[in-house]
Amino acid sequence: MSTTVPLTAPEGTRAALIAAAMRLFGQQGFAATSTRAIATLAGTNVASISYHFGGKDGLRQACADEFSRQIRSAMATPPAHILSADAAHSQLHAAVRRMAEFMLGSPAAGDMVPFLIRELGENGPGLTAIYTELMEPTHRRFCALWASITGQAPESDAVKLSVFSTIGQIFYFRMAGPLVARRMGWAHIGAAEIDAISIQIQSNLDALLVAAERP
Amino acid sequence: MSTTVPLTAPEGTRAALIAAAMRLFGQQGFAATSTRAIATLAGTNVASISYHFGGKDGLRQACADEFSRQIRSAMATPPAHILSADAAHSQLHAAVRRMAEFMLGSPAAGDMVPFLIRELGENGPGLTAIYTELMEPTHRRFCALWASITGQAPESDAVKLSVFSTIGQIFYFRMAGPLVARRMGWAHIGAAEIDAISIQIQSNLDALLVAAERP
DNA sequence: GTCTATAAACAGATAGAC
DNA sequence: GTCTATCTGTTTATAGAC
Secondary structure (H helix, E strand, C coil): CCCCCCCCCCCCCCHHHHHHHHHHHHCCCCCCHHHHHHHHHCCCHHHHHHHHHHCCCHHHHHHHHHHHHHHHHHHCCCCCCCCCHHHHHHHHHHHHHHHHEEEHHHHHHCCCCHHHHHHHCCCCCHHEEEEEEEEHHHHHHHHHHHHHHCCCCCHHHHHHHHHHHHHHHHHHHCCCHHHHHHCCCCCCCHHHHHHHHHHHHHHHHHHHHHHHHHH | CCCCCCCCCCHHHHHHHHHHHHHHHHHHHCCCCCHHHHHHHCCCCCCHHHHHHHHHHHHHHHHHHHHHHHHHHCCCCCCCCCCCHHHHHHHHHHHHHHHHHHHHHHHCCHHHHHHHHHHHHCCCCCHHHHHHHHHHHHHHHHHHHHHHHHCCCCCCCCCCCHHHHHHHHHHHHCCCHHHHHHHCCCCCCCHHHHHHHHHHHHHHHHHHHHHHHHC
């Protein structure tokens, strides 16, 4: 059913294995994916997995590392100096919108978002690297923007939980996508549907910000 | 690490198998769980799985059915007639709070919530039954309450997405629990932490309702 | 209905040729 | 570095005794 997007241009067996594993882990989950299937998709043999990564677990970790690496290079971290409330508001909106479109519009994200979702659902070992290198900085930056808007303390529990609430909506709509589509009467989740969800999340964000400004 | 709660009082091999499978599927996922482990935990033999359920897949479906059955009997569906905005507001708050505590405070929910989370993450076949028998009615009821409060059309896209946004937060805090705890500096998610999350979600709910009332 | 024993396929890891 | 062949253990499913 998924459009058979070709794997990333193979620059060596090692990279091909990571690309193949990321796709299959994301589609079927870690336990359900055999090393043989990975090797076949990568155009190589099973033994190369042990050679390059020490085993299936090592390949999983390598996928998580590659995930963090690609996302970090894709998301240039802006300076995020002290901002006016209005500027922070625009930045936060843009960031949330970008994340929503990235998470929901998988074609752009390739095989990485399904992999992340699986790893999150399975509480995989790769999450530690992804957390420290990607999630924690992102969340911290969102909190800083949030605080610039509402005047709250950036690292207060209230701000942290509010940011999690917003990010959580994005993740939920991604994970429960099929169920949401069914309830909404959507045949599938295309550009229009992603737009509707994204707008809803941004509207929710504003509602939360307004409430936080007037406590 | 998890407190070794005894399985539900074994009333026959069939029930014991379902209880054991629900726990192991929830803890490790479907693919990572062997039929032998299930049979051992259930105090029976592997062959009984094929006998009673036709195979591992049949057992998974039986778990999903049992899940829906238990939740439906636990959640008596109130009449939900036409309500004043205030009454609807109280009911919606109570319902969201109950769901949050149920989803986050797993001991009360036993092995069912982890199973549901796994099934959701894996997009398992059991979800169809769970959706039609549990999620759809619940979501519909929430929408009705929401509409009674804001005056919107109960089955409008805006209301449906708003309800999903609220429910989604609960699911996210459950799924990403370990990550959230780490960022919050929580050693674990106990009663106090569940309370903090629940209060946050209810506060978010109010913010969304206020925004919906004044468009 | 329950169980033991076994079948047949598959898993991940590795030895060793090239 | 890459590959074939193989080892060892495990998987689900089933045959057949009780």
